[in-house]
Amino acid sequence: MSQSTGGTRERIKAVALELFTEQGYEATSLREVAERLGVTKAALYYHFKSKDEIVTSVVEDRLERMDTLITWAESQPATLATRRAVIERYADAMFSGEQPSVMRFFEQNQTALKSLSAGRELRDRMFRLATALCQGDDSPGAQLRAVLALFAVHSSWFAVRTPDITDAERKQVALEVADELLAAIAEPPTRVPDLSGRNS
Amino acid sequence: MSQSTGGTRERIKAVALELFTEQGYEATSLREVAERLGVTKAALYYHFKSKDEIVTSVVEDRLERMDTLITWAESQPATLATRRAVIERYADAMFSGEQPSVMRFFEQNQTALKSLSAGRELRDRMFRLATALCQGDDSPGAQLRAVLALFAVHSSWFAVRTPDITDAERKQVALEVADELLAAIAEPPTRVPDLSGRNS
DNA sequence: GTCTATAGGTGGATAGAC
DNA sequence: GTCTATCCACCTATAGAC
Numbered sequence: 001m002s003q004s005t006g007g008t009r010e011r012i013k014a015v016a017l018e019l020f021t022e023q024g025y026e027a028t029s030l031r032e033v034a035e036r037l038g039v040t041k042a043a044l045y046y047h048f049k050s051k052d053e054i055v056t057s058v059v060e061d062r063l064e065r066m067d068t069l070i071t072w073a074e075s076q077p078a079t080l081a082t083r084r085a086v087i088e089r090y091a092d093a094m095f096s097g098e099q100p101s102v103m104r105f106f107e108q109n110q111t112a113l114k115s116l117s118a119g120r121e122l123r124d125r126m127f128r129l130a131t132a133l134c135q136g137d138d139s140p141g142a143q144l145r146a147v148l149a150l151f152a153v154h155s156s157w158f159a160v161r162t163p164d165i166t167d168a169e170r171k172q173v174a175l176e177v178a179d180e181l182l183a184a185i186a187e188p189p190t191r192v193p194d195l196s197g198r199n200s
Numbered sequence: 201m202s203q204s205t206g207g208t209r210e211r212i213k214a215v216a217l218e219l220f221t222e223q224g225y226e227a228t229s230l231r232e233v234a235e236r237l238g239v240t241k242a243a244l245y246y247h248f249k250s251k252d253e254i255v256t257s258v259v260e261d262r263l264e265r266m267d268t269l270i271t272w273a274e275s276q277p278a279t280l281a282t283r284r285a286v287i288e289r290y291a292d293a294m295f296s297g298e299q300p301s302v303m304r305f306f307e308q309n310q311t312a313l314k315s316l317s318a319g320r321e322l323r324d325r326m327f328r329l330a331t332a333l334c335q336g337d338d339s340p341g342a343q344l345r346a347v348l349a350l351f352a353v354h355s356s357w358f359a360v361r362t363p364d365i366t367d368a369e370r371k372q373v374a375l376e377v378a379d380e381l382l383a384a385i386a387e388p389p390t391r392v393p394d395l396s397g398r399n400s
Numbered sequence: 401g402t403c404t405a406t407a408g409g410t411g412g413a414t415a416g417a418c
Numbered sequence: 419g420t421c422t423a424t425c426c427a428c429c430t431a432t433a434g435a436c
Contacts (some may be wrong), residue, residue, distance in 0.1 A: 008401080024311030026226030029429060034359075043402050045431065108311045111224030118206040130359070140373045147359035148348055148377065157328070157345035160340040173340045177348065184380060208419080229411060241412085243420050251412065 008144045009047045014098075019103040025055065025112035056118040059159060062102045063118070065093055070132055078135035078188040083149075086133060087178045091153045095171045100157065107154060126150065136188030145185055149178040150179040209247045211237060214298075216254045221305040225255065225312035256318040262302045263318070265293055266325040270332055278335030278388035283349075286333060287378045291353045295371045300357065307354060326350065336388030345385055349378040 015036050019028045030051060033043045048054045069089055074080040093099050106113065106122055133146035156174035183193020215236050219228045234241045248254045269289055276282040293299050306313065308324055313319020333346035356374035367380055 023253045023315070024224075024226060026224060027312065030431090031429080039401090040403060041430085042404080042432085046401060049431090051430070055399070101238070110310075111222075111308045112227065115223070115227070127361075129287055138362070139371065140356075140362050140365060141376060143360045143362065144356055144373055146350060147355055148352055151355070152344060152348055155347055155351070156340075156344055161327075162340050162343065163235075165340060169340065173344055176341060177344050177384075180380075181377075182382065184377075195266050230413090231411080239419095240413085240421060242422080245413065246419060249413095 008039075008043075011046055012044060013054065013058050017058050017097065017101055017105055020055070020110050025109045027114075029198075031078065038113050040122045052116050052118070055113075055116055058102060058105070059122055060120040062099060063121055063125060065099070066122070066129065069093070070125060070128050073129065073132035074135075080185075080187065082135075082181060083182040084179055086129075087149055087153065087182060088175060090129070090150065090174055091171055091178075094153050095167055103154060104157065133182065134185055137186040139186070145181040149181045150182065152178040206227070208237075208239075208243075210246055212244060213254065213258050217258050217301055217305055218300075219306050220255070221301065225309045225316075226389065252316050252318070255316055258302060259318040259322055260298060262306075263321055263325060266297070266322070266329065269293070270325060270377075272327050273329065273332035274335075280383060280385070280387060282335075283333050283382040283385065284379055286329075287349055287382060288375060290329070290350065290370075291371055291375055295367055303354060304357065333382065334385055337386040339386070340383045345381040349381045352378040352381065359362050 014031065016028075016033050019033055019036070022028075030041050030044055034044055037043075044054075048057065061150055069086065072089075073082070073086045076085070094103060106119075109119070110123075113123065130143065130146040130150060133149060134142040153174045154172075156170040160173060209327050212233065216228075219233055219236070222228075228266065230241050230244055234244055237243075242249075244254075248257065269286065271287045273282070276285070294303055306319075309319070310323075330343065330346040330350060333349060334342040353371075353374045356370045360370055360373060
């Protein structure tokens with residue numbers, strides 16, 4: 001309601017995120033952001049010292065959440081149950097709060113993010129999470145499936161074009177497909193004796 | 201060898217594509233393109249009348265190939281065999297010639313392409329192809345799986361980080377995962393006399 | 401905290417010589 | 419077919435008034 005104190009900084013982040021996602025980071029000027037907020041460019045520079053600091057600020061808490069999830073994932077046993085729990089937590093985050101906007105921004109600005117340290121870090125976390133999803137099976141197939149499981153969660157936002165579908169339904173479908181992919185990742189190189197003896 | 205006639209236009213396309221993919225369309229200036237070619241900006245404008253015409257030109261033949269594939273896909277019966285054949289043809293294209301570069305460019309520049317007509321068309325073709333992959337099953341799950349099958353082919357380029365892996369191996373893994381996804385799309389409401397009688 | 405004004409630079413694009 | 423020179427719009431970022 002009131003944008004008295006500190007509110008402006010958040011409003012800037014929100015508007016910038018929206019425009020960066022719609023039009024791209026490079027294609028969006030701070031003039032546009034300022035105009036939509038009804039202020040001038042100079043005002044933005046009071047709150048952020050540069051354009052990419054806005055991105056950094058936006059990505060920051062997302063990074064922390066990813067770190068938490070990765071750490072947790074790595075500490076769990078390399079079982080299918082763990083993988084499913086990880087992707088479910090990931091989906092929970094993606095379907096709640098403002099995280100979806102951040103991740104849509106991330107998807108839509110891969111190139112721009114390559115030259116932004118915050119972007120490179122976020123990218124790094126995605127790979128780390130994918131790697132955590134393959135604990136115990138680093139075969140190419142497993143790596144691909146892990147990445148696709150994550151992407152299933154992301155792409156459910158745009159890939160499913162059924163009209164009137166709810167967010168909950170999107171999430172459910174995403175998890176269903178993700179689970180399928182994760183199930184095809186081999187269980188850990190468990191030291192369980194190989195009963196059959198057939199193996200490549 | 202010789203860049204006498206017409207060769208320059210192709211060289212421009214190749215260099216531009218490379219830079220647009222690496223750095224992004226918006227972030228790449230024509231000065232950079234010209235510099236890498238050892239010519240001036242003005243020279244580029246002799247061959248292309250604008251920056252986005254370079255993109256159009258690059259995307260053009262890719263569009264035609266997509267159209268051919270889509271038309272073919274739509275003319276085939278809505279069976280799993282068809283879906284597999286479609287994704288295989290798609291992968292063939294993606295793993296041969298210069299198509300991979302074009303698609304990597306496409307992936308990396310989604311936002312920029314939204315404001316380019318060539319980009320919107322290519323985007324449209326991707327959705328059309330995904331739709332063709334779900335003939336007979338327009339459920340959310342099918343839509344998601346179709347998109348992921350296509351993305352499996354794309355992402356095999358970066359998702360698989362196994363060292364020394366060959367392109368052929370990447371392709372094989374991509375198809376394996378894609379087939380898995382496509383298999384989970386329901387067979388059509390076939391009107392073909394059902395010989396066995398068992399069906400959902 | 402927000403403004404006006406402006407510095408300092410780069411971008412896409414064009415005119416016209418060679 | 420390529421160059422030099424140039425236009426003009428716009429961008430990020432800063433200085434300094436209010």
